Amino acid sequence: MNDFFRRHRVAILWAVLGSFVFGSIILFAFNRIFYYRRGRPQGPEAETVLVAGGEEFDRATLDQAYRNLLDTYERFYRSLGLDFDEQLAGSEGLFRRETLRAQAAEGLIYQVIVAQEARKLGISVSKSELSRAAEERYQEYLKSLGVTEERFEEYLRLRGQTLAQFKAALRNQVRFQLLEKKLKAYIVGPIEPTEEELRAYYEEHKDRYRKEPEKVKVAYILIKEDEELANQVLEKAKAPDADFAELVKEYSQDEKAKENGGIIDWFARGESDLPWDVEGKAFELDEGEVALVEYGDDFYILKVLGRKPPEYKPFEEVKEDLKKTYIQEKEREKWDAWRKEKREQIQLEAKDPVLAAFIAYGEGDKNGALDRLLAAKQTMLDPNLDYYIGRIYEDLYLDVGKEVAELEKKQERTEEEEEKLNELKEKQEQYKKKAVEYYTAFAEEGGEGDEALYKRIIALDPRNAYALTRLGDLYLERELYVEAERWYDQAVEADPEMVEAIVGQGNVAMALGTYDRAQDRYRRALELRPDDNMLKLKLAEALLKGDKLSEARSLIEEVLSASPNNDRALKLMGDLLMAEGKPEEAIGYYERAVERNPAWDYRLALGDAYRAAGNVDEALDVYESVKNRYPYRYEPYARLAEVYKEEGDTEEALFWYEEALKRTADTQVKEALAKAIVELAPEDLKARFRLANYYYQNYKYSAAIEQYQYILSRSPNDIDA
Structure with missing residues (x-):
């Protein structure tokens, strides 16, 4: 963001000033660079946070100035098609917010300086002058908005403001700006540059008045991936009697360049097709000089055939514009120096x-x-x-x-x-x-x-294992498994005993279905933390997924022996028994797990066990309860659909599959559900078209084409298919 502000500093300043001068945004009228109290705040907002030159500012005033500053940046960013909120997000945003709050405080300090110094010098704004300027500004607002005063007053009313409040705020704003303008004129004074000063300024800033840029004419030979040959050709090209055009024909590997002897006619910086570094070197060489420039795996042998210096507008032609610019710069320099001096002198206390x-x-x-x-x-x-x-x-x-x-x-x-x-x-x-x-x-x-x-x-x-691991965790949460594994691997390389990173490697492997790899990683983590029940259960789950049931059983039993009420171990034991085809025994473990942790996945597992044991009514009760408790999860709806499908109730099954489909954004899940619907209603062409689209989104083009072909076989004129 700092780079952004440096690049766009002038534009931002004009955007801020424009909000004062043109007033196209009504809310900018309130509390901009000036401060305006609507009433004494109460509670924490009344706490004095800043004292500048004896002037106290409470937290409410600073907060308002800060919000106004944010408003300015938000509108400026929006004008560039950017989102300023992104600059305030995350850890970077924390620091940026405080930086901006300090900038808002500096705005308040500046107001005090202007007001106090003007008072010392007897500079003021008369009532008539203020009234006239405020009315002009007000009319500018109405004109810029293209509204009547009546419509404008209604606009303010809808936002809880009155026209009187607006005008009072605008009057304060205009008063400050007039005061600032008068003070600036007094401090800066008249500036009348001499002819000598203007000519010196012209020479110092001559590039501003350039009519034609510096240009060169070059010839080049391109040698690819052969430094030895490039150096040999360079020596030949440097010979006093060298015919560069012949060398181009003989050695250049740029076929197009051979047609004209490798010559690039007169060009300014940025106008040739040469790589930037190569072009830049051409402007460093004298006429007739030859040099070798390496760019990636390529070698360019350059010869400068001619140089044209830049052309400038004559002094007399630009004198008047130059004088205006000179005066503006000197005024700014004097004013900025004065502001800096007064800023250093003002008594300041930030509480x-x-x-x-x-x-x-x-x-x-x-x-x-x-x-x-x-x-x-x-x-x-x-x-x-x-x-x-x-x-x-x-x-x-x-x-x-x-x-x-x-x-x-x-x-x-x-x-x-x-x-x-x-x-x-x-x-x-x-x-x-x-x-x-x-x-x-x-x-x-x-x-x-x-x-x-x-x-x-x-x-x-770079070898901070903690940060590398946490970065891996963030990518794992986003399901960016390749990136996650890369950071975990670096963490383990930095610290081979970083258990969290090793576990992360195992978690990635589980997500990718590479269970042998997951088992290896969890075993390694257990070697480092042999008493960690969580790791034992992770390994048990990986073994269970990899059909190594006996090994999984011994680990689960070990955990249950030490911690009989461990809900995760109870759940995994239920999963193990289901894998062994023992749903009746699994029910008991699932029930105990649900008693301790009624999570939706535990309860669904219990329902699945009831169903596998033939207790369909109990299964339906469980699925219904999960659906009612978690109405936005697709799983209980899909389970209900499966039960009705098994019961032969196609209509009910289709209804619940459709409900499940509404509750997931995962295209893989959508594909599976849509496929189940097509199996139940094979002649439903809309369902087939939907399935085809999910196949397409999941890059299964052959499967998608098969569905489109089926649709066309039934409805040859279906344009979408």
Whole structure:
């Protein structure tokens, strides 16, 4: 996001200013850069959080300024087709929110500076001037919206505002802007540049007035994947009597280039078909110079045939525009310097320690921000503090890294520089460890551990098994099994005894149906934690899925011996007995499991056991109860359909299959249900068409075609089929 704001800084500022000047969004009239109190807030909102130049701001005022700032960014992002809410999501969003809150506070501080300095200088806005400007602005609002005052008043009323409130807010806004404009004119004063100053400015910013860009004309030879040959051709091309065109014909592997001697006629930067690095080299060479440029596996031998310097508009032609630009820049420089000076001088107290830290951070005082956050951690219970602290330690790590890189660039270093380099490296390592420590604490203690956070940890510590594992867990939750396994594998490579990562590997294998692999991973985890009942049951389930019933039984019995009421073990014992064809015995275990944990899957398993034992009424009762308790799960509906199908009640079975189909988004499940419906109603062409579509979505094209062909055999004119 910081890069985004740097790239679009001017556009954002104009978007903000535009909201004041043009007023196309009505709600922007309230509490923008100025502050406007509608009444004294009560409770926590009345708490003073900021004192600037003796002016107190309560939490409600800061919150309003913050919401207005968010509103501005949201509308600007929307104008670019982007979603600003994404910038506030997850762990990254936590830090960004506080940064923006500090920016909102800076807006309030700026208002105080303008108001107080204007008062000192005797600058004010007369009532008549204010009334005239406010009325003009108000009419601009109505015109921009294309509405009458009556319709506008109704619009405000529907939003709980009155026209009087709106006008009062608008008047405050206009008062501040007029005051700011007058103060700026006083501080900046008249600027009258001399001819000499303008000519110097012209030379310094000549590129702004370029009429034609710099251009070159080149010839090139392309040699693919043969560096030795490329160097040989380079030597021939550098020879004083070399015929470059002949060398192109003989050696170039670009057939199109051979037709014209490899020549690319005059072009500016970015206009040729050459790779960017190769083109850039052409502009570095003198006319007649030859050079070899490596690009991937290819080698380009370049010769510059000619150069044309850029052409500029004459000074006299641009003088008036240049003068305006010069004056605007000087005005901005003087105003910005004055603002900076006054900002440094104003007495400021941020009573909220997090706000104080982020104000310091915005000023570039990262160590000051860190000190405030570390102190806040001693008195506050905010779980996000660890993340904020981690971010600042990471920033400090990166800042020191730049200093290290600059020193390491030097071919020769003095003894003093060598000593400084070692100190910086030691400090860099400390910052890195601290960043990882606080990030990890944030993730472990109820923070928003997300992909961005774990990738930050991994960027700092590529072999951090904890972060690698947690990243694998996130991908596993999203059912992105290949990605999950990749991160788990890296975690185990970093720490072969990272049990959570080994279990993760097993979980991925279970999801993919590779039960031998799952068994291997769970066995390894059990070697490291031999008394872990959860791992024993995971292994038992993998063995059960892999038809290794006796091994599964011994593990389940071992767990039940130690923990007779373990609901998971009871459930797995029921599954084992079902696999052995003993539903009557399974019922008892399932009933005990359900007593301890009435989860939907446990209850469905009980219903399945009743059904397998021939107790259809009991099975139906169970399925009905699960359906009523979990009306949005497809499974109980599908079970009811299966029972009625077995009972020969086709109509009832079809009804429940259709209900099940409505309650799942999984196309694999949809396919299975649609297939069951077609089996019961083979002449239902709509059902067949639906099944064909699910086959298609699941990439089963032959099966889809088979259904389409069946439909066409019954209805040859079916356009969709």
